[in-house]
Amino acid sequence: MLIGYSMWGFLGNGVVDTPDGSRAYRKPFLDALRAEGHDIVLLQRNRDALDSGENFSSTYRWNPAGFPSLDAVILEWRWPLPGRNTIPCGTPGHTCDLHRQTELIDRYTRECGTPTLIWDLDRQLPADDPLRAMPSVSVGEFAILTTPGARHLPCPVPDELLDAADAKRLSRTVREVPLVYVGNQYDRDDHFDRFFAPAAKLVRHQVAGKWTRIEAWPHVEFIGRAAFHDVDGLHRKALATILLLPERYWRVGHMTSRWWEALLAGCIPLVPVEMRGVELYLPRDLHVADGQDVIDRLAWLRGLAGTSQHADLLAACLARLEPFRCSTIAREALAILEDVS
Structure with missing residues (x-):
């Protein structure tokens, strides 16, 4: 055709x-x-x-x-x-x-x-x-x-990128930033305030993207828009991210590319448990209900970093990408x- x-x-x-x-x-x-x-x-x-x-x-x-x-x-x-x-x-x-x-x-x-x-x-x-x-x-x-x-x-998910992803190699990468978010503000304020902002008070972090209404979060490091070719690098230096979604997305289980862009760089996504079909995308250990859950999961992930358990977790996450x-x-x-x- x-x-x-x-x-x-x-x-x-x-x-x-x-x-x-x-x-x-x-x-x-x-x-x-x-x-x-x-x-x-x-x-x-x-x-x-x-x-x-x-x-x-x-x-x-x-x-x-x-x-x-x-x-x-x-x-x-x-x-x-x-x-x-x-x-x-x-x-x-x-x-x-x-x-x-x-x-x-x-x-x-x-x-x-x-x-x-x-x-x-x-x-x-x-x-x-x-x-x-x-x-x-x-x-x-x-x-x-x-x-x-x-x-x-x-x-x-691009086949070539998925085929090249190696959980053991990704787990050995030094992750200098515990938490990152790459994406624009559009309709994400609620999730950002509930899940990202509390953790940002306690750990080093970065937020890349177009965020114009940031007065409520003076403690958050906003670094401005990132070029598309820089997104992978931002994820590769980070241990984890949070999948922040507009309500019209999470209510119906609409997942964007940020999920697998992070994973293929070895950056572990945490996902709000309220998202429909959340179990389809990530293992239960990575579901979060509030800001305290995010803080607790980050502490847990920092303890796993570089270990065989970290590699196993990444492998389990990467396996979720196969149908996509x-x-x-x-x-x-x-x-x-x-x-x-």
């Missing part, structure tokens, strides 16, 4: 001041689709070349304005962002992601009935959106508890498209 893929993001490192968590897995996911024998054409602006100066044109092709003959479409769902993609084209600050997505849906999904997978990566597609009822459309979500009618299509391999998730995406063909 020739699959059209719509994304408003990057295949490479991108730029520091643009959030794009999908960079962690987008290229491996596309490569996994190609490994299954399919061709890909990218349907949005080539932001790698135009914004970050990275050239992937020898391997991938873009068609940001036309309408090639496609067998299927995958859309990383975009939603209205006032002042950005809702203002007229050509206006300063305008981004054309939503405009282009609308064009693609009108041409392929509505007019041609092309099999369409809407991958709602941020849980922004309204539950009553008419697109959900169209026979040629299926919606994929990271969540365990999906919106009625949607399919579980979780965040993929990019190659597996790519085949699931193709099966979803087949179901609406």
